[in-house]
Amino acid sequence: MRIIHTSDWHLGQHFYGKSRAPEHQQFLNWLIEQSKSQQIDAIIVAGDIFDTGTPPSYAREMYFDFIAKLHQTHCQLVVLAGNHDSVAMLTESQKILQQLSTRVISAVSNNMAEQVFVLNSLKTEQQAVICAIPFIRPRDIVKSYAGQSANEKQRSLQQAITEHYQVLFEQAQGLSQLNQADGTRLPIIATGHLTTIGASTSESVRDIYIGTLEAFPASEFPAADYIALGHIHRPQKVTKSEHIRYSGSPIALSFDEANTQKSIVIAEFKNGDLSNTALCNVPCFQPLAMVKTHLETLAEDIASVVESKSITLKSEDSNIAESLSTESLSTESSSVEAKITHDERPGQEKIWLDIEIESAEYLQDLSVRIEQIVKALPVEVLLVRRSKKSRQQMPSHEKKVTLSELSVQEVFDTRMALEPWDSDEQQQRKTRLNSLYLTIAEQTQLANSSKQSLLEHSEAHTSSTSKTEQK
Incomplete structure (x- = not known):
């Protein structure tokens, strides 16, 4: 049996005023082609299907x-909800999508059958048991009590998550044996949407258990044959284990992911065991680049980054797509990562730039300078800002940092840094403020998304009315 493990699509993301819809559509088209060419039996999406x-x-x-x-x-x-997804929205289409060979797990359930079930191969043979675990909201598995310290809450949540995995795994072990008449067992695949200890994150990854659990220890996962994780946007193994992986997001969701090769994981199972895993590189549908520069070398550095990025993209275009044959994933006892590249990138797109200036001076004409430099280049500048180090070095009477240079998180962190957090009581207050900030940030994001949806609906209605009147 072959599966594709992917996650963190973030459909609907707006990136500094830009829609990611073209990139996402090309990725989904590409993914369907991979499922056909690689003879994939199941695709697992480990959370954050949508951005809001x-x-x-x-x-x-x-x-x-x-x-x-x-x-x-x-x-x-198999679709698992992530921390960005709405439980209600995913749940409303659950039953009808089941008729289209799609299982949607939107939240922790008391009904074991909703989270532990058998996956079939393309030939409808029973091939694997899945412990389908979405993003776990603390309120679903643990009760908070007045007077609990931050450490007590952290231990309580970690223990509850560990127990939830273990209960489902024991149920899966029973199915693994029961569904095999010849005495062999079915492999067990577990999922998760959380941060593990030691995982390499990026700017676009949001803390999901602020004030309680920063990261989950990989040692607490059950002994599943493969664990498909989501939430971290960079593809990586967990504790160097072949069978515990983050697939990463299919497109760069922040500028600090611009140089990360995006991929999906293809895992193959034979005779009840994981026989191999391979990374399949996702084409770059929209190039991004960060330019860290000084005023004196602004033009040269921008040109250099653009040239370097263009060479990389041309190199990608010249690659010959490699097939992932059955033989390449079959008999080896130790898993060898097959790096597969594809030349399915569309025509040359303008490179989106994030320009970070190392300068303590306040320059009103900076945007005009940059506009003159890039007007003949195949780029579009989405963000111009001074480095954090430069902002900190500015004399206090000259500090004129604009909000466009700061993220919402940086504004909050700057304000929090002004407070003393020495006593236990102050630490508890800090935890409450962090949790409140996260709640407000999510509510604001939801409100902005709702406004965008209403605007699109209004524009579609206006367009439809106009066409009707013309007829």
Whole structure:
């Protein structure tokens, strides 16, 4: 049996005013082609299908269209909710999508059958048992009590998550044996959407257990044959284990991910065991680049980064797509990562730039300077800011940092840094403020997404009315 492990699509993301819809559509088309060419039995999406709990209408349409097209290939789909996803929104289409070979697990359930079930191969043979665990919200598995310290809450949540995994794993072990008449067992695949200790994160990864559990120890996972994780956007093994992996996001979701090769994981199981894993590189559909520069070398550094990025993209275009044959994933006892590249990138796109200036001076004409430099280059500048170090070095009477140079998180962190956090009582207050900030940030993001959805609906209605009047 072969599965594709992917995660963190973030459909509907707006990136400094830019829509990611073209990139996401190309990725989904590419993913369907991979499922066909690689003879994939099931695709597991380990959380954060959408960027917000109220995604724009085009993102939902993209999601449903993908499911309908994938169903025609006879490949199963398992969708796990992430911390960005709305439980209610994913749940509302659960039953109808089950008719299209898609299992949606939106939240922790008291019904074991909703989270532990058998996956079939393309030939409808029972091939694996899955412990389908979505993002675990603390309120779903643990009760808080007045007077608990931050450390007590952390231990309580970690223990509850560990117990939840163990209970489902024991149920899966029973199914693993019961469904095999010949006495062999089915492999067990577990999922998760959380941060593990030691995972390498990026700017776009949001803390999900602020004030309670920063990271989950990998040693607490059950002994599943493969553990498909989401939430971290850089592809990586956990504790150097072949069978515990983050697939990473399919597109760069922040500028600090610009140089990260995006990928999906293809895992193959034989005779009840994981026989191999391989990374399959996702084409770059929209190039991004960071330029860290000084005023004196601004033009040269921008030109150098653009040239370097263009060479990389041309190199990608010249690569010959390699097939992932059955033989390449079959008999080796130790897993060898197959790095597979594809030349399915569309025509040359303008490179999106983030320009970070090392300068303590306040320059009103900086944007004009940059505009003159890049006007003849195949780039679009999305962000211009001074480095954090430069902002800190400015004399206090000259500090004129604009909000466009700061993220919301940086504004909050700057304000928090002004407070003393010495006593236990102050630490508890800090925890409460962190949790409150996270709640408000999520609510604001939901409100902005709702506003965007209403705007798109209004524009679509206006366009439809206009066409009717013309007729």
